[in-house]
Amino acid sequence: MIPEKAFAGLLQLDDKWEVVAAEFETQPAERFLLVVRETAKLWPSLRCPETNCAASGVVCHDHAEARTWRHLDAFGKRAEILCALPRARCKDYRKVWTVTAPWEDKGKHFTRDFEAFSPTSMREMPVKRAGEILGEGDTRLWRMLTAHVRDAHASADFSDVVPVGVDAMNRRKGHNYPAVFADREGRRVLFATEGKDHWTFEDFARELGRHNGHPHAITRIAMDMSAAYRKGAAETLRNARVVYDPFHVTALVGGAVDEVRRREAREGDDDAKSSLKGTMHLFRKNRENLTERQAEAMDGLDLKNLATGQAHRVHLERSDIHRTARTGEKARYRLEAWVHWAEAKCERWGELLAPLARAVKTIRGNPEGILAHWDGELSTAFLEGLNSVFSAVKRKARGYRSTDYLVTMLYFVAGKLSMPSYPSHGK
Secondary structure, three states: OHHHHHHHHHOOOOOOEEEEEEEEEOOOOOEEEEEEEEOHHHHHHOOOOOOOOOOOOEEEEEEOOOEEEEEEEEOOEEEEEEEOOEEEEEOOOOOEEEOOOOOEOOOOOEEHHHHHHOHHHHHHOOHHHHHHHHOOOHHHHHHHHHHHHHHHHHOOOOOOOOEEEEEEOOOOOOOOOOEEEEEOOOOEEEEEEOOOOOHHHHHHHHHHHHOOOOHHHOOEEEEOOOHHHHHHHHHHOOOOEEEEOHHHHHHHHHHHHHHHHHHHHHHOOHHHHHHHOOOHHHOOOOHHHOOHHHHHHHHOOOHHHOHHHHHHHHHHHHHHHHHHOOOHHHHHHHHHHHHHHHHHHHHHHHHHHHHHHHHHHHHHOOHHHHHHHHHOOOOOHHHHHOHHHHHHHHHHOOOOOOHHHHHHHHHHHHOOOOOOOOOOOOO
16 A cells, blocks of 8 residues: 555545555556545535535535546656545535545646646647647646636736736737736736727726726826727726827827828829839838838839828838937927928828828827827836737637637736646645
């Protein structure tokens, strides 16, 4: 019985359970099989689960069908526990229930130690690949990880959350964009939900309430300039000062330039159509990032007589404000001048610059959020820094069938949750 006692110690079993056999099998695959059963000392320790029953007269009713739990490998070989869990019965209430195995955690198919160890692999590689290494199906691993993340996230405390940022995470090109809310000071993901509309802020507010936070406690929020986000922040986070990061202002105007280029290439005169063929990347990069060949192509364009060239010039002037303005006062003066100049140019060029005119109108209507950048307020730099995390999360969640898997992995990787750690010490 020495091996059995040794394995019982490794499993941290008390005197209510015992390892009655420790076998090494070679078929159908090599594994250690540890057969466990309860002892007579289990029954005096049990109480009826009925709230109105304090009886201690619990006896063995029968046993459930035997099943296995995956445990940590032993001597480099797969190890499993085999047990027919006893079913208990209360003498007073006649209630029957299955006794919970002391080694079982949330995954139902794994021991607590295995569940504490396996997430280390899932942090570093796609779940499917982790499953191949661990010798487990990715569906079971996802189910186990989801259960741990769900419970850990439910117990997270948001009572000290004050500045937040929100950004959209690209799940799949042409598909959904989950909105991700992050704690700027705590540098952790708080909440992620599918969609990019004003109601995502309502969902976030409810999530704050579930975690001891309150939407009116949020004093600053960094976000992009979309109408949906502006509406959501105004209606839900009434005490929050909105800050538009330069990245998002750049993206707004840069996107308008791209739309102008496409429109002119489609609707412009023959010279414009010919000139703009194959120029998409020229207008999406800063001048210093162009290759030598691209720089030569840009120099060969008659930008003065192209609506795209005029829009690009407006874009460069706006970018220069963020690059060179040293104070908020100087930035305000230059931004106001830029708006008037850009509006005059859009009016002069008419319909071809309509996309740029819309972007300029958005900036005119939201100057304070843009100028907050110079007050040392808040930016979405942390969220932009999470782009690499988002990419890693998408690789780890490869093969997921819904946004739920992606959100689970996002919380797991960037939520700073209190997850089980290895080694565990039992309950």
